[in-house]
Amino acid sequence: xxxxxxxxxxxxxxxxxFDMHGFEDVDTNKEHVVxxxxxxxxGEPVLARVHSECLTGDALFSMxxxxxNQLQAALQAIAxxxxxxxxxxxxxxxxxxxxxxxxxYKLQDAGAxxxxxxxxxxxxxxxxxxxxxxxxxxxxxxxxVRLMTNNPRKVNAIEEQGIDVVERIPLHTDSNPHNExxxxxxAGKLGHMFEGRx
Ligand SMILES: Nc1nc2c(ncn2[C@@H]2O[C@H](COP(=O)(O)OP(=O)(O)OP(=O)(O)O)[C@@H](O)[C@H]2O)c(=O)[nH]1
Numbered sequence: 493x494x495x496x497x498x499x500x501x502x503x504x505x506x507x508x509x510f511d512m513h514g515f516e517d518v519d520t521n522k523e524h525v526v527x528x529x530x531x532x533x534x535g536e537p538v539l540a541r542v543h544s545e546c547l548t549g550d551a552l553f554s555m556x557x558x559x560x561n562q563l564q565a566a567l568q569a570i571a572x573x574x575x576x577x578x579x580x581x582x583x584x585x586x587x588x589x590x591x592x593x594x595x596x597y598k599l600q601d602a603g604a605x606x607x608x609x610x611x612x613x614x615x616x617x618x619x620x621x622x623x624x625x626x627x628x629x630x631x632x633x634x635x636x637v638r639l640m641t642n643n644p645r646k647v648n649a650i651e652e653q654g655i656d657v658v659e660r661i662p663l664h665t666d667s668n669p670h671n672e673x674x675x676x677x678x679a680g681k682l683g684h685m686f687e688g689r690x
Pocket of ligand 1: 543546559562585587593640643
């Protein structure tokens with residue numbers, strides 16, 4: 493996959509002023525953004541979050557998942573450090589797309605877990621492709637990261653793109669009655685690590 497860098501601008505947020513960098517995937521025309529704060533291209537490992545799009549959690553305040561809270565926690569952590577990068581990748585629904593995620597939620601309403609629902613729809617549990625990151629990291633001159641994630645498979649996928657993950661930083665948020673089963677399934681079937689949580 494290759495990404496075309498398009499433009500950068502300021503993005504003031506509730507957590508502080510970021511720079512927003514826009515990229516286009518030349519194969520799929522999907523538009524991705526990176527928010528950076530401070531000098532990230534100076535060779536020092538960068539506090540980073542690679543976040544997959546979750547319209548329902550990130551923008552519509554859904555309590556079915558932990559996505560929105562993780563997004564906010566990551567921006568806050570970067571702002572507190574004064575330096576870091578948030579890669580916002582447009583791979584909604586672990587890569588199956590928004591409308592298929594709604595179909596998956598319908599199946600979950602009927603009792604399936606998040607993995608079974610994907611499989612009942614004919615998809616793998618996780619259809620994401622991280623290869624778009626390589627040209628984005630190259631453009632920003634970032635070679636190594638301290639990655640905020642609970643997902644060891646994401647760490648491996650990012651390292652496969654030639655990016656050095658020098659540290660994995662857990663990104664825990666509070667659970668609620670609507671996302672408890674989802675978080676349990678992530679730990680049980682997708683390998684997520686929730687240190688300190690049963
Ligand atoms: N198919 C499907 N996707 C979901 C469901 N709930 C959330 N998602 C998607 O799961 C993805 C979560 O992305 P991330 O938070 O970046 O990654 P993660 O694998 O949860 O790992 P972390 O880095 O620990 O957060 C987003 O694309 C969401 O849209 C669900 O029930 N079914």
